[in-house]
Amino acid sequence: MRETICRKGFDPALLALMALALAVRVPIAWLTVYHHADEVWQYIEPAYGVVTGDWIRTWDIRLGIRSWLIPLFMLPPVWLGYTIDPLGELHLVLPRLMMAFVSLGTVWAGWALGRRISRGHAIAAGFVAAVWIDFAYFASRTSSDTFSVLAILPGLALLYRFRDTGNIRQAWAAGFLLGLGVIARFPLGPAVAIPFLWAGRADFRKAWPALLGGASLAVLCDVLANAAMGQAPLLWIMRNVLANIVDNRSHAFGLEPPDWYLRVLAWQWQYVAAALAPVLVLGARRYPMLLLTALAVIAVHSAVGHKEYRFILLAVSLLVLIAAIGSVDLASWWAKRGGKALSNTMLAGVLALWLGASLQVGATEPFRINWNVGKAPLRAMQTVRNQRGLCGVATYRIRDVPFISRAVLNRDVPALLINTQAAAKVAQGRFNVAIAPIEHIGELPQNYRFVGCMSPTTPLFEQQYCVLARPGPCTEKPGLLDYNVALKRMDR
Template sequence: MSLQKKTDTEWVAPLGWCLAIAFAVRILISIFFPASLRSDEIYQYFEPALRAVSGHGVVTWEWRDGIRSWLVPGFIAGLLKISATFGLGFSAEFVRSIFCFLSLPLVALSVWAGWRLGGRQGAWLCGLGMALWPDVANAGPRPLGEYFGGNIIAMATILGSIILGQCKDNPNQKPYILLLLCGFLFGLGAAIRFQFMPAAFFGLLFLSWKGGLRTVYPVIFSFLIPIIILGIIDYETLDYPFQSIIKNYYMNSTLGIANNFGKESKLYFVMQYIGLWGCASIAIFILCKKGISSCAFPFFMSICILFYHSCISHKEISFIYPSIPLLIFTALAGLVYYVQVEKNIKFINSVYLVVLCCLIVFHSGYEKEIKEKQVYIKIEKIASKQTYICGLALLYSEVNWADFGGYTYMKKGVPLYLFDSINDLSDHAGMYSHVIGTESFKEYNPEAQTVACKKNICLYKVSNACDKGQDFDQISKKLKVLGK
């Protein structure tokens, strides 16, 4: 198809601006919306990392049973040490800013692939769309394996699409450095979240099918590097190599523990995203039909991830995350086609369309949920800023402990406690000075001083001193009793 003529330097401006916009948006999200959309972000990544460097962190059943890898939490622990070295303390905000930066190559690759599709205009549309689409922007500052590993799988796929295009343009030349990078990214994404291993294998098969065996050899070689590193890390930190994969699969799939957290229909992911995206789903479907011809690899990788995850009983909406940026990229490629080939849409109007669509989807599909999640973190941050606080108790019967930030957002030296009921709270009086509960807590303790309330969640001061010993592991021991 006849597209806008490309020059060697026209990608520079779109690249710079799209990266700047993407980084700014992700940093703003990390500042104003720090709460996790899934509790795993805190309790499977930040808390074990914090425990490794400070000695304090909530331990959940996954870590007690040894089904989690230290690959990402170990990396976060290193970032927390760097943060402390700079005088910032063990700052979650610093860690999130680094993850924001690490998410930018996905935008850069989208600019590059867009430039190959449609010159300067293609670079702008693909880069801007990837910078602003709510799912992708929200994933940037978050260390959750689905997001961090998912971004890397998406990077590898888009890079693979670029490589296949280069091989088609120059059949006698193989970009071996890019092939090595592509394989490494597929391996790293699979190592971060082993549930992406089928997607990585699909990527290797697709590259060998379209690019030939000479293409896939360097990809397989570099793919194995992060996988071997994962095995070594598991051996050093757990009991045997690849324990985080083998034992995780055994407990969640063979024993069916994951199904205890809920089962969903095979159409769960499709219906969830249609609900989140609304009318934008129709536009994405129409644009993808045009984009498939030039973005077959990203599109079919997206479908592959969606398909095999739909066959699993227990589902969380984040499980198929890497399919989202790939689907959006395919849709953006379709938009480039409409702008440059069919010329149904003017370029400037297509830019407005991309920005407006991103804003509408964020406002209608995500803003309410994200704001609701902020309540618990905001209350905990207020507690952390209290001049005198010697212990913070969470009333399990009134609030959801998993929505709080654990020790990640708590002032250093202040223990957290989890109590079942008012009687349990009373039996342990003297271990804490503040309590988080609902507004009804005042009915049980009229003398409690209300410090702050966000919606129905309130922070109360109930004592001026703690005359009993501190127990930083109480909440971990309580979760063990609860089977959490």
């Protein structure tokens, strides 16, 4: 009787897992800045621009290859943070906290997939979705990669519920969430077609109208978001394909061989990968469609020259969830060998092993590098904001272009991009604070005093973000050195 009640009602264990997930995610959202600069320049920066009317437009924004759906999704927390603390950074933190809360849907997804088998499977899958490092760290990232995973995983769980119950509303919801995930990151389309075909089968009277209807609503959300910003419907997808596939713009950010993702996963998980292999096989027997979807994500992205780990986040999430379910199968098999059922103690042991593996991956290279990404640029902007009499800021020979974000700077002062010593000398009346690499600070005019460098744990010769300031006001306008004007001239 208790098993039936737990299956139909809201199990308190699920509530505990969600609380655990928040306890892990909120500190990560608060303490980390970003995993990739796209999280700021493609999503937070446009939302900040809607709020303030002032933002930095990168080449992809100027070409119109990005949808406004995610920036408008970020708009409420950006607006709220800016309204509450217009001179601070709350508008940067609240979107990450919002994503952390939305990510609780992935905990439910793990729970729901495990619950189809047993409560023990549900607890294990939900626990892993709550604490595994990829789930926890990427949950609060304000990127299309995270957005797509947060939509698709609950959508997949709802697909299984629809196939189990025949509830048409679940098919509509699943179609909507999967469609939303694909709109957020359309290269996932071929992989997500697999669960669509699996769920629809030959049911053209019931399943397909609901699935396609839900997906159409997701597309409509994108159309309306772009229409609100004066953009033609879905034109951004064609422009994106032309820019990155036909014109190979993405190749400028690096090219990797086809086996790169497999090597990175082996490097990321190291000996943990060997432990995951057998339980992944066991879990795949329960959910072969999910394994096929994960492999399709990796295969599609392996065929593209420019590769980044975050691109296959959906595949990583699915593989980990499948392995979590398989780990309970392995523990149950071991218990049966001794003539016993899986006990709470054994299940706790399984969870402890997962937690230990997650901590191991998160604390070692290459993953541990992620904990400090973006902190030096943020410290640089904080130092700039704290300079008395700030009237203009310039980057001087900074390799990272773009570097200045209006959302991160959060000051209504001119921003300049300068790459030559002659320009810095001529334009010194246009800015009184500069950011430069340590090896180039001597090239700035002598009236700029050294304030400090922003990477305290990095050797001095590697310091790339040092702040300098001069006394006095700014007497000239940025002109051709204006950051947006310079980016357009450089096609960056």
